[in-house]
Amino acid sequence: MKTYDCIIVGAGILGLATAYHIKMKAPNDTILIVDKFEGPGFGDTSKSAAAFREFFYSRANILLARSTIDFYWDLQKNQGIDLGIKWIGYLFLMSHSEFESLVPILKKMSREGIEYKTYLPEDLEDVGFRTHVLKDEEARLMNLKNIDVGLFIPRAGILKIENIVKFYETELKQLDVDIMYRTEVKGFILEPTKPIGIPEEPFPWQEIKVSGIRTNRGTFRAKRKIVVAVGAWCESLLNPIGIGVPIRPKKRQIFVLRAENKSLLKLLRSPKFNKEEILPVTILPRGIYIRPEPSENAFWVGYADKLGRAYTLEEDPQPEEEFYIYGIYPVLTKYIPQFIDIRPINAWAGHYDINVVDGVPIVHEEANLIVVGGTSGSGIMKADALGRIVAATYIGEEYAELYGGIKIRAKDLSLSERRIEPEKLVI
């Protein structure tokens, strides 16, 4: 049986960032990462819309996202590592009443240094949005609302997730971290912290720790700790050993629509909002989001449906054509009629790993095992900070220093001593 100091289960963005920061903190520790898929980031990391923002309600989320984005930006701007970052911003389109209800949140965010700007309906009409939808009887029947305000958040944008995964994987190889793909954890080894030498150990009355993993390619032992970074698979992997975390999988889908006519190209290449002259990531009144992919002259369109969508894990989630036809298309085409008759040329599905209690990520240690997850649809933009918090937990530091120097108490994200404000802006 091979022994490492640290074993990390999951080679998604969180597992990779975690390995990197543990190696920065404890360079002599040996690390093994295992993943059941064929390569790095093949789970939900590759399914993401790869958009980022520091526009969150919870201070913890603001710090996690801000410091991670700054870290990525430093790599791209100062270290010549192209992560495909484009600062195109986010644009939330909403009615007066929705904007009014956001005002207290915006005030709080301003105190955290988050800037925003508003646009009038006539500016938005110029770009190609239909703001007065209530002229349309169908829109009234659908209970849609007019767009009265465009709320623009400039410190936000899009990136290329495959480039970030590549960055971490390359670094980890140089740092001698072992990565085994096609290696599925089937169970954990539980041992007493103080063995008494009887074969049936551990007994229920003993203090127990998790000390290794059983996989389809053998058993591996961790001298120090095991990190579980399995995203949507968290519950199914940890339930059998009685570790309970409030992280549940919910299916999420993205549909690719090509800007195949002049009016859609005009929308995609809108010069109004940013230096890149690209439409910001746009969120329509009912929550449908439109994420431009300029390199493909396309839009990625998604919608995080809530009530009515079960918390279930699908091993090979497939996009549902009907979800596009009945769930997205009717609203999308009311606000952006240029999409009428446009059919998806591609689509995919994955899961959010949702922290169903407060929507903020969890870094929790129990019985020698550290769980990191519950990223609730925003793990790419928080991965570097979470990796640093896991690394601090791993070596027993009370505070983790995030990129840029801000310190955060590691246990603030734990379940036992959690101290965070719930998130209100999960998209």
Ligand SMILES: Cc1cc2nc3c(=O)[nH]c(=O)nc-3n(C[C@H](O)[C@H](O)[C@H](O)COP(=O)(O)OP(=O)(O)OC[C@H]3O[C@@H](n4cnc5c(N)ncnc54)[C@H](O)[C@@H]3O)c2cc1C
């Ligand atoms: C449609 C969609 C859009 C999204 N958009 C965004 C966005 O714009 N911005 C953003 O920041 N985030 C977004 N997200 C969320 C983001 O993708 C996740 O937060 C992030 O990828 C989570 O990373 P992870 O490493 O925790 O999980 P994953 O990338 O899923 O990695 C977990 C890994 O664990 C492995 N694993 C599981 N069980 C086992 C086992 N038993 N043995 C071995 N290995 C195992 C899996 O194979 C997988 O590779 C989106 C997600 C979806 C689905």
